[in-house]
Amino acid sequence: MGVPKEVLVAGAGIVGINCAIELQRYGCSVTIVDPRGPGNGCSFGNAGNVVAGAVVPFSMPGNLLKIPSWVLSPYGPLSISLRHLPRLAPWLLRWLKASHPANVRRISKAMHALHGETFDLYLPLLRELGETDLIKKSGQLYVSRHPHGADGDALSGVLRAEAGVLVEALSGGQIQDLVPALSNAYRSGIFFPNNGFCANPHRLVQVLAGAFVARGGTIHHNALMAVERGPQGGGTAILESGARQRYDGLVIAAGVWSSQLAAMFGARVPLEAERGYHVTLPQSGIRLNLPVTNYDLNISVTPMEMGLRITGGAEFAGLEAKPSWHLADRILDLGAITFPGLERSGAKKWVGVRPSIPDGLPVLDCAAGDRKVIFAFGNGHYGLTQAPMMARLVKALMMDEQPSIDISPYSVSRFRAVPPVS
Numbered sequence: 129m130g131v132p133k134e135v136l137v138a139g140a141g142i143v144g145i146n147c148a149i150e151l152q153r154y155g156c157s158v159t160i161v162d163p164r165g166p167g168n169g170c171s172f173g174n175a176g177n178v179v180a181g182a183v184v185p186f187s188m189p190g191n192l193l194k195i196p197s198w199v200l201s202p203y204g205p206l207s208i209s210l211r212h213l214p215r216l217a218p219w220l221l222r223w224l225k226a227s228h229p230a231n232v233r234r235i236s237k238a239m240h241a242l243h244g245e246t247f248d249l250y251l252p253l254l255r256e257l258g259e260t261d262l263i264k265k266s267g268q269l270y271v272s273r274h275p276h277g278a279d280g281d282a283l284s285g286v287l288r289a290e291a292g293v294l295v296e297a298l299s300g301g302q303i304q305d306l307v308p309a310l311s312n313a314y315r316s317g318i319f320f321p322n323n324g325f326c327a328n329p330h331r332l333v334q335v336l337a338g339a340f341v342a343r344g345g346t347i348h349h350n351a352l353m354a355v356e357r358g359p360q361g362g363g364t365a366i367l368e369s370g371a372r373q374r375y376d377g378l379v380i381a382a383g384v385w386s387s388q389l390a391a392m393f394g395a396r397v398p399l400e401a402e403r404g405y406h407v408t409l410p411q412s413g414i415r416l417n418l419p420v421t422n423y424d425l426n427i428s429v430t431p432m433e434m435g436l437r438i439t440g441g442a443e444f445a446g447l448e449a450k451p452s453w454h455l456a457d458r459i460l461d462l463g464a465i466t467f468p469g470l471e472r473s474g475a476k477k478w479v480g481v482r483p484s485i486p487d488g489l490p491v492l493d494c495a496a497g498d499r500k501v502i503f504a505f506g507n508g509h510y511g512l513t514q515a516p517m518m519a520r521l522v523k524a525l526m527m528d529e530q531p532s533i534d535i536s537p538y539s540v541s542r543f544r545a546v547p548p549v550s
């Protein structure tokens with residue numbers, strides 16, 4: 129079919145907007161549809177960590193034994209709604225399967241391929257747009273109360289070493305020197321000099337959306353509801369308003385809402401709504417120049433334009449469940465343990481839904497039988513970091529070019545059967 133002229137992108141989160149800009153740069157006429165407008169889904173309120181060196185999957189060996197304490201401890205990071213459990217069970221089985229050491233190594237390599245170049249891809253574009261402070265390569269600090277606790281287990285160290293991720297081990301004194309506002313209870317730290325953060329994830333999407341429109345792109349506040357596939361490829365999208373939109377190429381980048389859209393092309397993807405919370409404190413009283421992760425308490429603290437943002441939690445309750453605001457209060461308590469001088473007034477709470485796939489890798493692939501329909505979703509905990517590389521790969525698929533990395537780990541056909549737990 130060749131290079132598509134008219135491309136429709138469903139979803140204006142950080143993934144969709146990066147894809148749209150990249151396709152536009154290569155000469156496609158691009159339209160985005162999104163019922164919420166740019167950056168108002170999960171991309172609105174994430175922790176902002178841009179983690180080139182994140183190569184340790186969430187599903188690691190030994191996780192099964194940790195689940196009870198994660199769920200039962202009053203400050204545990206995991207929350208599962210009993211009502212949702214029967215629907216979640218097959219996803220959990222796949223998640224456990226991913227924790228097999230052989231799978232962990234494969235997943236880690238595939239994470240590194242998506243994360244490693246994130247600053248090299250974001251920074252030139254943002255410089256072009258005059259936004260030099262939105263993403264900063266500040267380094268990132270993990271801390272733990274336990275000696276060597278921040279390092280994680282031995283396998284985490286091996287995965288980082290294999291990927292060539294730079295880390296520096298810090299003592300309690302060095303942690304205090306780097307971040308004086310932290311509690312002095314922390315005995316071990318690791319510093320990732322090549323990680324950093326986005327100072328306002330929502331504004332990032334808005335800035336990119338503005339550039340996309342200024343360069344001739346169109347954004348409609350509308351949802352993709354159905355498609356009529358054309359006999360020669362391409363097709364017509366039916367939008368929620370009833371409008372019809374012709375396309376030669378289609379990108380499904382609708383975050384957690386993508387599985388229904390992918391199903392229109394026969395794909396069945398185990399995509400879960402994994403909710404997380406943030407609390408943003410406009411006047412926290414804490415001076416911080418880099419993001420800090422409390423490894424023991426599973427929270428992340430990031431200095432943002434809007435104040436200090438504390439994030440955390442993994443809640444599985446289904447897409448439509450009401451927010452559990454006590455989980456945001458819990459995160460705020462954990463932030464105050466980490467930074468004893470924290471000023472809590474004016475706290476703004478938010479819940480967002482990570483589009484999570486059990487092996488922690490996104491789907492990046494063509495639809496079966498239609499190479500101009502491309503799936504780009506399921507970025508779970510790392511969508512902000514992965515988005516620019518996802519966009520490069522989507523563009524390569526759309527243009528029939530060889531992708532710059534092996535994309536087989538992200539294939540949509542990897543979900544054919546629920547694997548037995550070994």
Ligand SMILES: Cc1cc2nc3c(=O)[nH]c(=O)nc-3n(C[C@H](O)[C@H](O)[C@H](O)COP(=O)(O)OP(=O)(O)OC[C@H]3O[C@@H](n4cnc5c(N)ncnc54)[C@H](O)[C@@H]3O)c2cc1C
Nearest residue numbers: 139141142143169170171175177352383404510511512513
């Ligand atoms: C608490 C928390 C902390 C996080 N921290 C980090 C972090 O530090 N670093 C990091 O890299 N990642 C982080 N993430 C993950 C990251 O935020 C997500 O992976 C990312 O935002 C997903 O982007 P997206 O574009 O796929 O989805 P979204 O931002 O959700 O965008 C999807 C869009 O699709 C639209 N849509 C839905 N249905 C349709 C339809 N039918 N037609 C058209 N459009 C549709 C929606 O309205 C939405 O705007 C965090 C997430 C959470 C919740």
